[in-house]
Amino acid sequence: MFDPAEAAIREATPVVDSIFTLEEELKNLSLEDLRAKVTDIRKSIQPILDKIPEEARTALSQDNKEKYKSLESEVVAELQKHIPQLFSILREVNRRKFGKPHFRVQLIASVILAQGNKLAELKTGEGKTQVFHLPAALYGLTGRGSHVITVNDYLARRDGEYAGHAMADLGISVGIITPQSSYKFVPDSELESVKGKEAAEERKGINIAELADMKGVNLITCSKEDAYSCDVVYGTNNEFGFDYLRDNMAYNTADRVQKELYFVIVDEADSILIDEARTPLIISAPAEQSNDLYEKFARMVKKLTKDKHYDVDEKTRSVTLNEEGVAYAEQLLGVTNLWEDYQNAHHLDNALKAEVLYKIDDEYIVDNGEVLIVDEFTGRVLPGRRYSEGLHQAIEAKEGVEIKRASRTMATITFQNFFKLYKVLAGGSGTIITEAEEFAKIFNLESYAIPTNKPVVRSDKQDKIYKDREAKFKAIVEEIITINKTKRPILVGTASIEDSEYLSGLLDKKAITHEVLNAKYHEREAQIVAKAGAMSAVTVATNMAGRGTDIPLGKGVEELGGLYIIGAQRHEARRIDNQLRGRGGRQGQPGTTQFFVALNDEIMRIQGGEIVQKIMNATKIPDDIPIQNPIISRTIESAQKKMEGHNFDVRKRLVDYDNVMNQQREIFYTRRYNILRKAEMAVKADSEDTKVEMLSEIKTDIDKILVDEIEAIVKKHFFAAESDEFDHKQLIKDFLDLADDNLIDKAIKVTYKDALQNTPTDKLVSILEKLGPEEIIDALSKIIRVILDEKVKEFAASLPEIYRITALQSMDELWTEHLNAIGDLREGISLRSYAQKDPLVEYKNEAFILFERFIGAINNQIARRILKIQRVARQMPQVQIRTNEDEVSDVNTGTREMTARLTDLLHKGKELQEQAKTLGKTQATVKKDKQTQIGRNDKVTVRYSDGTVKKDVKYKKVEADVANGKAVLVRN
Numbered sequence: 001m002f003d004p005a006e007a008a009i010r011e012a013t014p015v016v017d018s019i020f021t022l023e024e025e026l027k028n029l030s031l032e033d034l035r036a037k038v039t040d041i042r043k044s045i046q047p048i049l050d051k052i053p054e055e056a057r058t059a060l061s062q063d064n065k066e067k068y069k070s071l072e073s074e075v076v077a078e079l080q081k082h083i084p085q086l087f088s089i090l091r092e093v094n095r096r097k098f099g100k101p102h103f104r105v106q107l108i109a110s111v112i113l114a115q116g117n118k119l120a121e122l123k124t125g126e127g128k129t130q131v132f133h134l135p136a137a138l139y140g141l142t143g144r145g146s147h148v149i150t151v152n153d154y155l156a157r158r159d160g161e162y163a164g165h166a167m168a169d170l171g172i173s174v175g176i177i178t179p180q181s182s183y184k185f186v187p188d189s190e191l192e193s194v195k196g197k198e199a200a201e202e203r204k205g206i207n208i209a210e211l212a213d214m215k216g217v218n219l220i221t222c223s224k225e226d227a228y229s230c231d232v233v234y235g236t237n238n239e240f241g242f243d244y245l246r247d248n249m250a251y252n253t254a255d256r257v258q259k260e261l262y263f264v265i266v267d268e269a270d271s272i273l274i275d276e277a278r279t280p281l282i283i284s285a286p287a288e289q290s291n292d293l294y295e296k297f298a299r300m301v302k303k304l305t306k307d308k309h310y311d312v313d314e315k316t317r318s319v320t321l322n323e324e325g326v327a328y329a330e331q332l333l334g335v336t337n338l339w340e341d342y343q344n345a346h347h348l349d350n351a352l353k354a355e356v357l358y359k360i361d362d363e364y365i366v367d368n369g370e371v372l373i374v375d376e377f378t379g380r381v382l383p384g385r386r387y388s389e390g391l392h393q394a395i396e397a398k399e400g401v402e403i404k405r406a407s408r409t410m411a412t413i414t415f416q417n418f419f420k421l422y423k424v425l426a427g428g429s430g431t432i433i434t435e436a437e438e439f440a441k442i443f444n445l446e447s448y449a450i451p452t453n454k455p456v457v458r459s460d461k462q463d464k465i466y467k468d469r470e471a472k473f474k475a476i477v478e479e480i481i482t483i484n485k486t487k488r489p490i491l492v493g494t495a496s497i498e499d500s501e502y503l504s505g506l507l508d509k510k511a512i513t514h515e516v517l518n519a520k521y522h523e524r525e526a527q528i529v530a531k532a533g534a535m536s537a538v539t540v541a542t543n544m545a546g547r548g549t550d551i552p553l554g555k556g557v558e559e560l561g562g563l564y565i566i567g568a569q570r571h572e573a574r575r576i577d578n579q580l581r582g583r584g585g586r587q588g589q590p591g592t593t594q595f596f597v598a599l600n601d602e603i604m605r606i607q608g609g610e611i612v613q614k615i616m617n618a619t620k621i622p623d624d625i626p627i628q629n630p631i632i633s634r635t636i637e638s639a640q641k642k643m644e645g646h647n648f649d650v651r652k653r654l655v656d657y658d659n660v661m662n663q664q665r666e667i668f669y670t671r672r673y674n675i676l677r678k679a680e681m682a683v684k685a686d687s688e689d690t691k692v693e694m695l696s697e698i699k700t701d702i703d704k705i706l707v708d709e710i711e712a713i714v715k716k717h718f719f720a721a722e723s724d725e726f727d728h729k730q731l732i733k734d735f736l737d738l739a740d741d742n743l744i745d746k747a748i749k750v751t752y753k754d755a756l757q758n759t760p761t762d763k764l765v766s767i768l769e770k771l772g773p774e775e776i777i778d779a780l781s782k783i784i785r786v787i788l789d790e791k792v793k794e795f796a797a798s799l800p801e802i803y804r805i806t807a808l809q810s811m812d813e814l815w816t817e818h819l820n821a822i823g824d825l826r827e828g829i830s831l832r833s834y835a836q837k838d839p840l841v842e843y844k845n846e847a848f849i850l851f852e853r854f855i856g857a858i859n860n861q862i863a864r865r866i867l868k869i870q871r872v873a874r875q876m877p878q879v880q881i882r883t884n885e886d887e888v889s890d891v892n893t894g895t896r897e898m899t900a901r902l903t904d905l906l907h908k909g910k911e912l913q914e915q916a917k918t919l920g921k922t923q924a925t926v927k928k929d930k931q932t933q934i935g936r937n938d939k940v941t942v943r944y945s946d947g948t949v950k951k952d953v954k955y956k957k958v959e960a961d962v963a964n965g966k967a968v969l970v971r972n
Contacts (some may be wrong), residue, residue: 087107100127124430159267188203282412297351351397411815465626465628567595570636822850
């Protein structure tokens with residue numbers, strides 16, 4: 001039978017042989033000579049890199065990636081030619097620095113990963129960290145960004161510093177990204193000059209043979225942008241993802257920190273790409289909403305009883321009110337129809353989920369008055385993550401802690417779609433193969449199992465099965481006592497914090513000294529793990545997936561039989577069990593694994609079905625005797641496969657839905673970035689020709705937006721008409737709302753010199769009344785272009801900034817609204833299945849309609865803001881204002897208060913601006929000879945003779961009162 005892993009290994013073998021061939025030659029070279037060779041490699045690949053256009057580097061869409069696919073393939077092919085020499089050099093540096101040159105199997109894995117779009121399964125203890133150095137350094141030589149993703153900040157700093165020791169002396173810079181700080185690695189040769197003599201002396205006292213020896217001595221803090229500018233960058237999946245979203249919210253290119261999403265290696269790929277796939281990254285802002293309802297419904301659901309008022313489906317993790325529950329809820333709320341008020345129904349649903357499905361010390365913990373989500377697969381706290389749609393607030397109300405305001409989504413992406421943005425993706429883990437199908441279907445990644453350096457001699461015992469959890473935990477404690485007498489170290493893996501603390505309590509009663517490793521003690525994680533292999537050590541831990549720290553065996557432990565691993569229950573995914581097993585028996589060491597299962601464990605209860613129930617009822621064996629039954633053993637494996645299949649379907653469905661949003665996100669972010677780039681190039685361009693070219697492009701962009709808006713106005717009225725006849729005046733009214741009446745009047749006179757009617761409306765009626773839709777579009781486009789030309793002349797040098805600010809602000813405001821509209825659609829779309837409709841198809845169709853409206857709304861808002869821009873404070877020449885913030889007034893919405901980002905952006909000249917405002921207040925009354933400058937749709941403030949003040953009213957509504965002297969205009 002064909003084995004793809006064997007074929008890949010055969011293909012990599014000649015390359016690995018070449019690496020070993022160079023070994024003797026490199027041993028005799030100095031570090032400077034090795035660095036020179038790496039510099040030569042960097043220079044030799046530059047010509048092909050120069051062929052990659054800027055558009056390909058900054059491409060955010062899949063279309064652009066496809067467009068340059070062949071060019072990118074050439075770059076990868078060129079890099080492959082340099083693998084033998086570069087990998088051999090890095091192997092030699094590892095030998096000198098750490099005393100650990102790469103094994104043959106590590107080199108095989110590195111060669112496979114360097115080919116791109118490959119995943120390697122490397123068992124625990126096989127040295128994944130060293131394996132990742134080689135392909136990361138190779139792609140780092142391109143200068144386009146080589147990212148290594150780890151599962152937490154500690155590992156990012158540790159692994160990044162370790163990589164720095166292997167790469168920095170060769171001229172390959174290493175940066176580290178964490179939410180708290182960013183770092184750059186400083187080579188030993190520069191340490192004293194950069195960090196001082198004390199740091200250099202401390203470094204001399206550290207042996208850097210192992211990962212645990214990394215103390216941060218060679219790291220210096222730097223800006224995030226500087227860290228991203230390094231050849232190789234380490235960081236967490238969360239931070240890379242959030243930086244991508246933040247970059248696409250930036251108002252200046254200087255505020256964007258990520259360069260290119262080119263090459264990435266994902267450590268613990270199954271944990272990041274699969275386990276965390278169900279929780280998208282979200283950047284949000286607080287929404288205006290009272291917290292009273294959360295507290296009210298949290299109290300109310302405590303009065304409801306399971307089965308009597310609601311039903312729980314553990315397979316789908318759902319809870320629903322039954323008929324009696326609905327009636328009781330209506331009674332408690334004092335309403336006749338629970339579903340009539342969406343807000344009531346939504347709050348009740350969340351409160352019920354929080355009360356029934358989300359358990360403290362399982363799905364979340366409470367720390368310092370804050371509800372923190374716990375990763376169900378690793379037991380790690382996920383800082384910064386919050387459940388959406390008000391669920392997190394419902395849990396806060398349940399726990400009686402401060403309720404943080406609900407949020408409005410401003411940007412979001414799933415990990416699946418984030419990592420698909422990289423042009424070359426690779427990764428590794430100790431458990432890849434069981435999920436190979438999912439990696440292939442969702443990421444188009446091939447998975448390969450790499451053989452171990454030494455044969456695995458660990459003993460994996462048959463499961464011990466007990467009737468219930470109480471008997472099971474009692475048996476686990478007895479097993480720990482028995483093994484502990486032999487002085488073998490014991491590691492117990494539990495499925496939840498609750499279980500780990502329950503077991504810890506049982507061990508305390510038996511006076512068994514032990515350590516507990518779970519989300520509550522995250523800070524001590526590395527220290528606890530490092531001691532878990534010591535003689536007589538007992539460690540109770542939540543799932544060890546992604547811990548990233550090996551358990552070294554203490555002196556004499558190998559002779560005792562190695563680490564003894566106990567699984568407190570079977571996990572819903574087999575690979576999580578395999579990850580726990582993999583903590584023992586590393587590098588050919590002995591070890592033992594033993595799983596304990598209760599017939600009422602969660603997975604057995606949910607998926608075991610009637611078979612398990614019948615066996616429980618029929619079994620007469622005492623509680624403390626394990627059940628030996630082949631049917632149960634098969635049922636356990638079958639239950640795991642069912643859960644794996646169910647979870648895959650959930651993730652696949654999430655991807656299907658998010659792909660719809662992803663296409664929209666790509667279009668939006670691409671358009672947004674192009675506006676930002678063109679505007680800044682027009683301002684900062686070195687040559688006058690480039691400035692003129694960019695200004696021309698900006699004017700063309702604005703022209704297209706205006707014409708699109710005119711088309712939308714005309715089509716709206718034609719399609720709305722029941723016959724060929726339609727109301728020209730209503731169309732003209734909408735058109736006149738685009739710009740100031742006076743500007744339109746002037747533009748009509750320029751475009752149609754024979755138009756003699758008194759008002760713009762009359763003139764336009766005479767021009768348009770005999771024209772068809774396309775002719776009307778052409779006629780109105782000519783008029784609007786005259787106005788645009790006037791705006792371009794008036795603002796000239798300021799136009800790029802005006803365009804950037806008005807366009808980006810409009811887009812961001814509407815994008816937030818669009819995301820929340822899409823979220824609302826997604827929340828309720830599943831109900832379509834009751835009408836025998838496919839919710840996904842319905843979602844795609846309606847999301848497309850929403851997106852078309854969203855694009856139309858963007859054009860509408862930008863068009864009005866651009867055309868209604870006018871200069872203010874021109875009567876105050878003595879005040880020299882340097883930024884556009886004081887010059888630009890959006891008459892459509894009044895002088896707008898810019899967002900915090902925009903205010904920061906335009907902060908220069910702020911004090912002068914305040915002076916301008918003060919001067920403006922002394923000129924409150926606007927003289928009648930200046931009133932002709934005010935458009936009929938402009939918003940103004942007026943003071944009536946009785947002292948009444950009306951603010952932000954359209955001028956046309958108070959024009960008559962001003963004309964007859966009943967009111968005077970007041971400057972805002």
